[in-house]
Structure formats: structure tokens, C-alpha cells
Amino acid sequence: MKKRIVLLPGDGIGKEVMNSAKEVLSAIAEEFNHTFNFETHEIGGAAIDSYGTPLPETTVDACKQADAVLLGAVGGPKWDQNPSHLRPERGLLGIRKALDLYANLRPVKGFKKLLHASPLKEEVISGSDLLIVRELTGGLYFGTPSERRNNGQDVVDTLAYSRKEIERIVDKAFQAAQGRRGRLTSVDKANVLESSKLWREIVEEKKTQYPDVVVEHVLVDAAAMKLITNPTQFDVIVTENMFGDILSDEASVLTGSLGMLPSASLNESGVGLYEPAHGSAPDIAGKGIANPLAMILSAAMMLRYSFNLNDEAKLIEDAVEAILDSGFHTADLKVQNGRQVGTVEMTHLVVDYI
Amino acid sequence: MKKRIVLLPGDGIGKEVMNSAKEVLSAIAEEFNHTFNFETHEIGGAAIDSYGTPLPETTVDACKQADAVLLGAVGGPKWDQNPSHLRPERGLLGIRKALDLYANLRPVKGFKKLLHASPLKEEVISGSDLLIVRELTGGLYFGTPSERRNNGQDVVDTLAYSRKEIERIVDKAFQAAQGRRGRLTSVDKANVLESSKLWREIVEEKKTQYPDVVVEHVLVDAAAMKLITNPTQFDVIVTENMFGDILSDEASVLTGSLGMLPSASLNESGVGLYEPAHGSAPDIAGKGIANPLAMILSAAMMLRYSFNLNDEAKLIEDAVEAILDSGFHTADLKVQNGRQVGTVEMTHLVVDYI
Ligand SMILES: CC(C)[C@H](C(=O)O)[C@@H](O)C(=O)O
Ligand SMILES: CC(C)[C@H](C(=O)O)[C@@H](O)C(=O)O
Numbered sequence: 043m044k045k046r047i048v049l050l051p052g053d054g055i056g057k058e059v060m061n062s063a064k065e066v067l068s069a070i071a072e073e074f075n076h077t078f079n080f081e082t083h084e085i086g087g088a089a090i091d092s093y094g095t096p097l098p099e100t101t102v103d104a105c106k107q108a109d110a111v112l113l114g115a116v117g118g119p120k121w122d123q124n125p126s127h128l129r130p131e132r133g134l135l136g137i138r139k140a141l142d143l144y145a146n147l148r149p150v151k152g153f154k155k156l157l158h159a160s161p162l163k164e165e166v167i168s169g170s171d172l173l174i175v176r177e178l179t180g181g182l183y184f185g186t187p188s189e190r191r192n193n194g195q196d197v198v199d200t201l202a203y204s205r206k207e208i209e210r211i212v213d214k215a216f217q218a219a220q221g222r223r224g225r226l227t228s229v230d231k232a233n234v235l236e237s238s239k240l241w242r243e244i245v246e247e248k249k250t251q252y253p254d255v256v257v258e259h260v261l262v263d264a265a266a267m268k269l270i271t272n273p274t275q276f277d278v279i280v281t282e283n284m285f286g287d288i289l290s291d292e293a294s295v296l297t298g299s300l301g302m303l304p305s306a307s308l309n310e311s312g313v314g315l316y317e318p319a320h321g322s323a324p325d326i327a328g329k330g331i332a333n334p335l336a337m338i339l340s341a342a343m344m345l346r347y348s349f350n351l352n353d354e355a356k357l358i359e360d361a362v363e364a365i366l367d368s369g370f371h372t373a374d375l376k377v378q379n380g381r382q383v384g385t386v387e388m389t390h391l392v393v394d395y396i
Numbered sequence: 397m398k399k400r401i402v403l404l405p406g407d408g409i410g411k412e413v414m415n416s417a418k419e420v421l422s423a424i425a426e427e428f429n430h431t432f433n434f435e436t437h438e439i440g441g442a443a444i445d446s447y448g449t450p451l452p453e454t455t456v457d458a459c460k461q462a463d464a465v466l467l468g469a470v471g472g473p474k475w476d477q478n479p480s481h482l483r484p485e486r487g488l489l490g491i492r493k494a495l496d497l498y499a500n501l502r503p504v505k506g507f508k509k510l511l512h513a514s515p516l517k518e519e520v521i522s523g524s525d526l527l528i529v530r531e532l533t534g535g536l537y538f539g540t541p542s543e544r545r546n547n548g549q550d551v552v553d554t555l556a557y558s559r560k561e562i563e564r565i566v567d568k569a570f571q572a573a574q575g576r577r578g579r580l581t582s583v584d585k586a587n588v589l590e591s592s593k594l595w596r597e598i599v600e601e602k603k604t605q606y607p608d609v610v611v612e613h614v615l616v617d618a619a620a621m622k623l624i625t626n627p628t629q630f631d632v633i634v635t636e637n638m639f640g641d642i643l644s645d646e647a648s649v650l651t652g653s654l655g656m657l658p659s660a661s662l663n664e665s666g667v668g669l670y671e672p673a674h675g676s677a678p679d680i681a682g683k684g685i686a687n688p689l690a691m692i693l694s695a696a697m698m699l700r701y702s703f704n705l706n707d708e709a710k711l712i713e714d715a716v717e718a719i720l721d722s723g724f725h726t727a728d729l730k731v732q733n734g735r736q737v738g739t740v741e742m743t744h745l746v747v748d749y750i
Binding site for chain 2: 126129131135160161162163166182183185188189190194195196197198199200201202203204205206231233234235236237239240262263264266267270271284285287288289290291292294295296300
């Protein structure tokens with residue numbers, strides 16, 4: 043198989059962990075006789091510094107021609123005071139919109155060896171394995187008008203959705219539930235928001251097409267509680283952009299190993315952007331201690347979701363599990379009596395396993 | 397002191413716990429020589445059943461003339477399929493708007509005796525004591541347009557704020573921080589939302605007026621994480637309506653005793669509506685096992701915030717603490733080797749202490 047992969051390292055530890063993903067993918071290519079052509083482009087703060095914009099056109103063009111995109115992370119204190127259109131996050135929002143990456147998949151699953159680092163009691167978190175499906179290109183983060191009014195005395199943002207936008211993400215979530223334990227929790231605020239009412243109607247309409255999936259509706263405030271009190275009750279959670287932003291970050295800390303969580307953002311044609319759930323961690327950037335595993339597991343998600351290379355994906359996931367089981371860990375993972383390694387050494391452990 | 401208190405028991409366990417609050421307040425009145433005149437009115441599902449509307453005008457009028465309002469809880473499966481304007485929650489939203497209750501205060505503090513019931517590890521949650529100040533009458537839950545468009549193919553909700561609305565809640569939060577540990581965390585999504593940018597600007601402007609308060613800004617997704625990983629870092633959190641809805645419910649389960657958490661919703665003239673953070677719990681309604689302590693502690697908040705009766709408030713709070721310390725608890729509080737009591741018995745324990 044021959045694939046064109048665009049690498050967007052971005053800022054902070056993004057560059058370091060991207061190198062790790064590339065090495066691991068090269069090992070996979072060699073082992074399974076694939077050809078992966080890599081092309082690196084700028085996004086976020088790095089792009090602002092070199093091109094004066096967080097999302098240069100060359101980056102967008104390259105991504106549009108790619109079979110898949112890997113992204114490290116964007117942002118850092120250097121650009122925090124910039125005006126809106128010159129903020130690193132704009133690059134991320136822009137590429138999501140440009141590629142129409144409407145479906146953000148965030149799996150959250152504990153690693154046995156790491157559960158002790160969870161802020162939750164072991165009996166609460168143990169056994170949890172959920173997938174948040176977040177709508178990523180609509181809602182409050184993209185709706186217009188989004189502006190000041192009356193000389194800056196008033197301000198307005200707009201939460202807008204079309205029926206089609208809701209239908210496609212709901213379909214995606216039903217399909218994901220079919221491939222998992224067959225349970226779907228739709229999260230909304232249907233007791234208050236008109237958009238949530240439409241959302242709930244569409245979920246109800248769609249469920250007749252997926253008779254093998256059991257559906258429940260939970261209000262967003264209740265969902266924020268249940269994720270903590272009883273995370274094992276969830277299989278797939280589907281929700282709109284902003285609720286998904288909050289709930290997926292909330293969920294990401296439950297297992298105690300944010301540095302291990304990958305994510306995928308997909309469009310209708312199967313092209314995807316894959317990135318770790320963690321940020322650019324400017325405080326540890328350049329020190330060689332960043333945990334590359336979330337980035338490496340994101341590459342595994344790419345193999346599975348965009349290239350349908352399930353064996354290859356599984357090999358990477360098995361490698362990670364085995365390495366953790368033998369006690370290796372990076373500085374962020376507080377493993378007792380383990381052996382702490384840096385970014386490069388952890389990467390080599392994965393490559394060697396492959 | 398002579399005060400007129402409107403009681404809105406509402407639905408489910410609301411009626412039972414309201415009786416408890418009334419008994420406790422009567423004991424306080426007797427002990428401290430106050431006159432509390434109680435008037436009971438309908439709201440929510442109960443009001444739909446008797447008046448065909450979740451918020452009858454008689455209820456609004458009575459609340460407008462009251463010195464303070466106590467609310468039990470609204471909602472239940474009986475009314476879940478009703479059209480929007482006939483849902484119990486509309487009564488709650490309506491009374492907040494009618495009384496201009498813009499400031500919702502939700503303290504979250506663990507009780508030593510109950511911390512073992514927290515989903516968090518004791519070392520994570522122990523010592524946490526925070527106050528969420530939520531804007532309650534603006535933002536996405538009240539903005540217009542909120543409607544279907546193009547034959548129901550599109551839908552829109554509106555997040556609107558005026559500068560004045562933001563200023564008054566930010567002032568309230570700074571003042572609350574001054575009366576506590578002097579730290580204020582403002583939560584927004586200023587990297588994406590225009591409304592959040594104005595919010596952050598106003599917090600920055602205001603902070604010069606409160607030099608004794610240390611301010612930090614945290615993005616809402618990061619705040620959802622930090623509440624779990626490090627809840628003790630927070631003193632006062634201030635945020636807009638929807639973020640506050642989600643974060644305050646998230647925070648409410650951290651200590652493991654949702655049945656213990658009171659809340660206050662205040663307007664500019666100091667009139668307030670006080671209600672437990674928990675809901676109407678239809679599954680246990682009428683069984684005599686509901687925990688009345690959140691409602692009783694809400695009455696204590698009323699004494700403090702609306703009537704400035706600090707000794708009286710403190711006596712109630714001390715009573716609750718002492719009763720828990722002696723091992724008494726309701727069914728929801730899983731105390732080991734404690735003595736389980738029902739709603740009425742728990743209420744009498746508080747009254748006897750007073
Ligand atoms: C950087 C920001 C715009 C982004 C979002 O909220 O969508 C991020 O928080 C995320 O969740 O990927
Ligand atoms: C019932 C609902 C409208 C309400 C809200 O979200 O404001 C409730 O969840 C609350 O937090 O008091």
C-alpha cells in the first residue's frame with residue numbers, strides 16, 4: 043500500500059512526538075511492505091512565525107492532497123497575546139473546517155499499569171472504556187454572527203446547526219457503537235436549547251435504522267456528573283462541538299494518563315487528521331522527556347480509520363501495552379518501581395517491538 | 397426581625413425537603429425571636445398540573461413581594477414529553493428571569509465524615525473548598541433568536557451578553573473572593589468565542605479595583621480537567637451561564653455528597669432564591685428517605701445572604717456538621733457503621749440541636 047501522509051508537528055512538544063510517530067510508521071512500512079511518503083508542513087505558532095498566518099495555504103493544499111494528516115499540537119505562551127486571527131488555535135480550527143473534519147473520535151481507556159495514577163478511585167475507573175464522538179465543524183465555535191455590537195457594549199456568538207450536520211455525526215456515532223458494545227449516549231441540553239431539541243429528534247429518528255444499538259439521552263450537566271461518578275456506564279457518547287470539547291477533556295483525565303490518549307478527526311471521504319489529546323506542553327518542550335505514546339497511538343488510529351490497516355494498528359497498540367507492562371514509562375506516567383525513559387528511548391522501544 | 401419567605405416546594409422530593417427547611421427555620425425563629433411568615437406556592441410540574449403553566453402569575457407576584465424564596469426541586473418523568481413551554485424547567489428559568497437572579501452561588505465543600513464516598517481519591521479531594529459563581533440570566537439559555545429555520549432544516553441558538561451583565565457577575569465574584577481566600581479563576585473560551593473575549597477583558601479591567609484578589613484565566617475545557625485532577629487549587633470560580641451549569645454540576649459530585657450541597661441565586665437588591673443542588677429525585681419521592689440537608693443548608697444560606705443573620709446560619713451549619721459527626725446519615729450518604737435515618741428524623745435532629 044502506498045500512502046501520502048502530511049505531518050504537521052506544530053508547536054512545543056509537537057515536533058518531538060511527531061518524530062516518534064514518523065519513526066514508528068517507517069518501521070511499520072518496512073515490516074508490512076507499505077510505502078508511506080511523508081511531507082512536513084507548518085501550522086499554529088510555528089506557521090505564524092514563518093508565514094505570518096497560523097494556517098498557510100501551502101499547508102491546506104498539502105493536506106487536501108494527502109491520504110491522512112498527523113498533527114502534533116499547537117499553541118504556546120509566545121502567541122497568547124496575539125489578536126484572534128493570529129492565534130495558533132485558528133490554524134487548528136481552520137484545517138478542521140478546510141478538510142470538513144466533522145467527526146472527532148476520542149477513545150478513553152485505562153491502561154492497567156497506569157490506573158493507579160487516576161484521580162478516581164480504582165473501583166470507580168477500573169473497566170471504563172468509552173469513545174466520545176464530538177461534532178467538530180459546527181455549533182458555537184463556528185456560527186455567525188460572532189461579534190460585538192452597540193460600540194462593544196453587547197456581544198453575541200451563535201450556535202448554528204443544519205439537520206444534515208447533525209445527521210452525519212449521529213450516523214457516525216451509531217456506526218461506532220455497532221462496532222463496540224452497542225450502547226449510545228446522546229448528550230444535549232434539550233430542556234433549554236432549540237438546537238438540542240433538533241439534535242434529540244434526529245437521534246430518535248435515526249435509532250430505527252440501528253435496532254442493534256441501545257440509545258439513551260442525557261443532559262450535558264448530568265453527563266458531566268456521570269462521567270465522574272460512573273464512567274463504566276458509557277460506551278459511545280455523541281454530542282455537539284462545545285459540549286464535546288468540555289466532556290472529552292473532562293473524560294481525558296479520568297484514567298490518569300492524558301499523555302496516552304489519541305484522537306481522530308474524520309471527514310466524509312475517510313481522510314482524517316490524527317492528533318494526541320494532550321496539548322503542546324511548552325513547559326517541557328525541547329527537553330526530550332515528552333511522552334510520545336499518544337502521538338504514536340494516533341498514528342495507529344490513522345492506520346485503522348483512514349487506511350483500514352487493522353493488523354498494523356493492532357501491532358502498535360500491542361507494542362505500547364507490552365512496553366508499559368514491562369515497566370517502562372515516561373516522566374508524566376508515575377509508575378512505581380518502573381524504568382523511566384525519554385522520548386527517543388520510548389520510541390525505540392516501540393520500533394524494536396515492531 | 398420579621399421576614400416574608402415564599403416556599404416553592406415544586407416536585408418529587410422537593411415537597412418533603414421543603415417541610416424540613418420550614419421546621420428548621422421555625423426553630424431558628426423561636427430561638428432568636430424572629431418572625432418568619434411562610435407562604436407556599438406552586439412551580440414546575442405541580443403548577444402545570446394545577447394551573448396549566450409551570451410558573452403561574454400568582455407565584456411570580458408572591459416571589460416579587462417576598463424577602464426571600466426557597467425552592468425544592470422541579471421536574472419528573474410525568475412532564476418529560478411536554479412541549480417546551482409546558483416543561484417544569486421553564487418555571488425555574490422563568491422565576492430566575494422574573495426576579496433577575498443573575499448570580500448563582502454554588503459552594504462545594506467536603507464533609508470529613510462523607511469524603512470516603514467521593515469518587516476521587518481522598519488525597520485528591522481532601523481540603524477542597526470552592527465556590528462557583530455562575531451567571532444565571534444571560535447567555536445561550538436566554539438569547540434570541542433560538543429557533544428553527546428553513547422549514548426546520550436549520551436551527552440556531554444565541555449566546556448574548558451585555559457588558560453590564562458581565563460586569564455585575566464579575567463584581568459579585570471578586571467580592572466573594574475577598575470574603576474567602578482571595579483567589580478568583582475566571583473560566584471562558586477566549587481562544588474561540590467573541591463573548592469570552594469580552595468576558596476576559598472585563599475581568600482584566602475589574603481586577604484593578606480588587607487588588608487583594610489574585611486572578612487567573614482558565615479555558616473551560618482545561619477547567620473541566622483541573623476540577624478533577626486538582627480541585628483544591630480553586631477558591632472562587634466565575635463563569636457564564638452554560639459553562640457554569642456544566643462545571644457546577646461536575647464539581648457537585650466531587651465530594652461524594654450531592655445531597656449536601658446548597659445554592660443561592662441572587663439579584664441586585666439582595667433578594668434571593670435558595671435551592672439544593674440536587675434534583676427532584678422522582679425515584680425516591682414520597683418514601684420518606686430523601687436527604688433534607690441540602691435544602692436545610694440552602695435555608696442557612698438564605699439567612700446569611702438575604703437576611704444577614706450570620707449567627708443563625710452558622711448554628712444550622714454547625715448542627716449539620718455535628719449530626720454527621722455523630723454518625724447519623726440518610727440513605728444516600730454511605731457512612732460506615734453509621735446510623736441511617738429518614739427525612740423526618742434527620743430534620744428533628746437538626747431542630748433538636750437548635
Ligand atoms: C484549541 C481549541 C480551539 C480546540 C477546541 O476547543 O476545539 C481544542 O480545545 C480541542 O479540543 O481540540
Ligand atoms: C433545569 C435547568 C434549566 C437548570 C439550568 O441548567 O439552568 C438546571 O440544570 C440548573 O443548573 O439549575
